[in-house]
Amino acid sequence: xxxxxxxxxxxxxxxxxxxxxxxxxxxxxxxxxxxxxxxxxxxxxxxxxxxxxxxxxxxxxxxxxxxxxxxxxxxxxxxxxxxxxxxxxxxxxxxxxxxxxxxxxxxxxxxxxxxxxxxxxxxxxxxxxxxxxxxxxxxxxxxxxxxxxxxxxxxxxxxxxxxxxxxxxxxxxxxxxxxxxxxxxxxxxxxxxxxxxxxxxxxxxxxxxxxxxxxxxxxxxxxxxxxx
Amino acid sequence: xxxxxxxxxxxxxxxxxxxxxxxxxxxxxxxxxxxxxxxxxxxxxxxxxxxxxxxxxxxxxxxxxxxxxxxxxxxxxxxxxxxxxxxxxxxxxxxxxxxxxxxxxxxxxxxxxxxxxxxxxxxxxxxxxxxxxxxxxxxxxxxxxxxxxxxxxxxxxxxxxxxxxxxxxxxxxxxxxxxxxxxxxxxxxxxxxxxxxxxxxxxxxxxxxxxxxxxxxxxxxxxxxxxxxxxxxxxxxxxxxx
Numbered sequence: 001x002x003x004x005x006x007x008x009x010x011x012x013x014x015x016x017x018x019x020x021x022x023x024x025x026x027x028x029x030x031x032x033x034x035x036x037x038x039x040x041x042x043x044x045x046x047x048x049x050x051x052x053x054x055x056x057x058x059x060x061x062x063x064x065x066x067x068x069x070x071x072x073x074x075x076x077x078x079x080x081x082x083x084x085x086x087x088x089x090x091x092x093x094x095x096x097x098x099x100x101x102x103x104x105x106x107x108x109x110x111x112x113x114x115x116x117x118x119x120x121x122x123x124x125x126x127x128x129x130x131x132x133x134x135x136x137x138x139x140x141x142x143x144x145x146x147x148x149x150x151x152x153x154x155x156x157x158x159x160x161x162x163x164x165x166x167x168x169x170x171x172x173x174x175x176x177x178x179x180x181x182x183x184x185x186x187x188x189x190x191x192x193x194x195x196x197x198x199x200x201x202x203x204x205x206x207x208x209x210x211x212x213x214x215x216x217x218x219x220x221x222x223x224x225x226x227x228x
Numbered sequence: 229x230x231x232x233x234x235x236x237x238x239x240x241x242x243x244x245x246x247x248x249x250x251x252x253x254x255x256x257x258x259x260x261x262x263x264x265x266x267x268x269x270x271x272x273x274x275x276x277x278x279x280x281x282x283x284x285x286x287x288x289x290x291x292x293x294x295x296x297x298x299x300x301x302x303x304x305x306x307x308x309x310x311x312x313x314x315x316x317x318x319x320x321x322x323x324x325x326x327x328x329x330x331x332x333x334x335x336x337x338x339x340x341x342x343x344x345x346x347x348x349x350x351x352x353x354x355x356x357x358x359x360x361x362x363x364x365x366x367x368x369x370x371x372x373x374x375x376x377x378x379x380x381x382x383x384x385x386x387x388x389x390x391x392x393x394x395x396x397x398x399x400x401x402x403x404x405x406x407x408x409x410x411x412x413x414x415x416x417x418x419x420x421x422x423x424x425x426x427x428x429x430x431x432x433x434x435x436x437x438x439x440x441x442x443x444x445x446x447x448x449x450x451x452x453x454x455x456x457x458x459x460x461x462x463x464x465x466x467x468x469x470x
Binding site for chain 1: 407408
């Protein structure tokens, strides 16, 4: 039997996940709605004054993005592990890291990317000035992509555990704190009119570190979760 | 050539060896900690600025050091366990985690008690305190993951992956928090920089760190013995000892 090339196998996984998500689009929409709802809580809890809100708007948008991407993570590998698909992938002889990276990339396109597009609108509602839009989008692009891979490690570790969602947040949130620091810092620097290049470059550095080492950890964790 | 190593990795041998080592660690740490306590509280000169309040440093700094040291020990043990599949290394990582979490908690508690007279508040979002707090979260996550598996072997290997991911992240977290805090706060808050401390205050600190280090040795011997007992509870060699 001829074995398919790595790239085409990864592409098949990516397309399969997109198709599956398209058929159950309400699951994709839920984290996005959650995102908008969470950001609504902050003005209600603090103050409706836009000039006050704009000071914390970058941070609020980032915290809400972290929380809603966590919400979608729990189901990332669950159905594949439960119906045995993951076992077949482990046995397929394809490099598992690539297949899982394709899966994580699809997850990011479905949950991370919509957040990035909605973020400027939500930010504006919180008084975020227009000159910070570009930085917000760029920082969230890098941040949500990194978080998808980090979250993939957490999701792979907790996939065999019942009620693992709280545990998943407990594992992933401390690891994501540097992203929050650099991301919200970049936004607030852009709001002040400074160049946000420093924190953005640090975000990019963390992204490439996680991109290079993350799939190894995800596949190691999946192997542990699948074998019995 | 490697037979001595294999011998050490066998539970009965390790159990006996740890039992022999524990009292040495225990008594020497007790002597050093008592000596450093007397030296630090009585003999060391008073700080001209912080008066006697600085003396909590002799608990705070060693426990902060031990919290990071233990995390590295735990991650190295977990890595050895994962790569060479040595069960004893996993057991050592499991035994180290609660010790590390306790040291982290001690560092946070003493830091906060110290903060009250120095900064006027119980808690300051200072870089060292904040990264210590995140370290506590990492420990708690590790222990939570370990305890949520029924199968001990899967618990060992899954938490080992987490420990390794965590230890790569610890420096990133540390520097990001440091950068975050220097940009948000006036520099005057972090008063106690290492080089400005007098040599007479430093000697008891080093003795205390050595004492804490030996205490860790004692604690890990005891806990690892307990861990071995728990894991090997049905083994025949255990019946032969008793």
